Amino acid sequence: MELSASKKEILLDRENLISSEQYEEQKKELRETDSMRQDGLNQLRNWISQNPDIENCLTDDSFLVRFLRVRKYSIPMAQQTLLKYLNLRQTFKSALCNLDYTEPRTLDLLEKGYVYVSPFRDCNGRRVIIYNLNSINVQTVTSLDIQRADMVTFETLLEDEECQIMGVTHIIQGGNIGPSIIPIFCTKDFGYLIKWGEQSFPMRHKSFIITSISSIIKYIFETTKSLITPKLRKRIWMNESLEKLHQKVGKHCLPLELGGTIPAKQMMDLWREELEAKRERLLSFDKIILLSDKGIITRRNSPRNDETGIGSVSGSFRKLNID
Structure with a gap:
């Protein structure tokens, strides 16, 4: 395509x-x-x-x-x-498997903005994955839905050889989430994907930046941090202000809603173009x-x-x- x-x-x-x-x-x-x-x-x-x-x-x-x-x-x-x-x-x-972004439940998460990738690299030359936990409808979304949306994103990015070299930055928003989201991220399978995925998936996770800290985010982090290596834990940053976020990654790679210049909706549309371009490749x-x-x-x-x-x-x- x-x-x-x-x-x-x-x-x-x-x-x-x-x-x-x-x-x-x-x-x-x-x-x-x-x-x-x-x-x-x-x-x-x-x-x-x-x-x-x-x-x-x-x-x-x-x-x-x-x-x-x-x-x-x-x-x-x-x-x-x-x-x-x-x-x-x-x-x-x-x-x-069968990582098809057009699968209805996956596509629904993508269209609602749960996960998308900025078209701009951060100040360290990395692709930036943005997660908006506030967009998740806990009444309809399952842990498996989240896992599939994440894996479609990761596999698509790894098709970019520059991304293989430079690694990725993760930015997580979730200041308005409630306790009902906890079962989605604290399931057994999700725990194993975190634990074994770090050791088995060929992606360089260089930085995790969590914005809008809430007690629920802290609980999820405390529950899952034992599943990742100390090296990766050192790459997790919990920031409470946009100013700190801008200092770490630069404004240019962020959506308008986080102080950047392009609305999140436009970034999501552009990301879906990349997903479509790599769709058949992932299915292979x-x-x-x-x-x-x-x-x-x-x-x-x-x-x-x-x-x-x-x-x-x-x-x-x-x-x-x-x-």
Whole structure:
């Protein structure tokens, strides 16, 4: 699908906000060079072709390089992350497969503005994911609906190789939510997606900024923070003012309602253009099959023995450090 002329103009402006210094700094942090990239891709493709547990895996550069980048070109760790990613998709098929943004319940959340991505990068050159928890109708929305909307967003962003390198910033609004929203974010499956998704999903989560702090937001954070690594917890910022938010990301990447220049509705419309452009690509991921999880190293941290008691997940996940 071709993007509209207005979208192309905005994307050009967005891309110009990535300085060459920022881009090269991140590539250096990832240990990425042209030779490292090509050698890593060749090794991953060869490993996949000889792995009897993986069928129909995509082997194009954009799909495979995300696993190399998130593991800073450690081939064994990239292999493990790919296996864990496929295992996660099969374990949570209802949330991670058939990621069609036009599915009515997902589309309804997107149109109401629960989650969308700014067309502009922040001052660090990152794409900005904006969540408006106030838009959620707790009478009709389920935890699974939220999970699917989030995963459609993440997978679409990862199709942008610059996003794989620069990472993403998350901005969460929720000052007006009530306690009835708690069951949506504190379910067993949602807890496991947070815990194992951090270790298995090849996205660089660089910053979480929570605005309009309420007692409910604090409760949800306290309930779920034990499920994420200390490294990621250090990247969570709770701000009570727009001024602090502007200092961290810049006004230019925010919707008008948060001090920016473009209304949230326009940003949502532009984001849906990106979703449409990548829709068929995301659906093609479903053809990949992991026949066995035996190649995943160590079963020590299997959720079956997890002390939180929030459920049971087949397979096993080694705790690896995702940047």
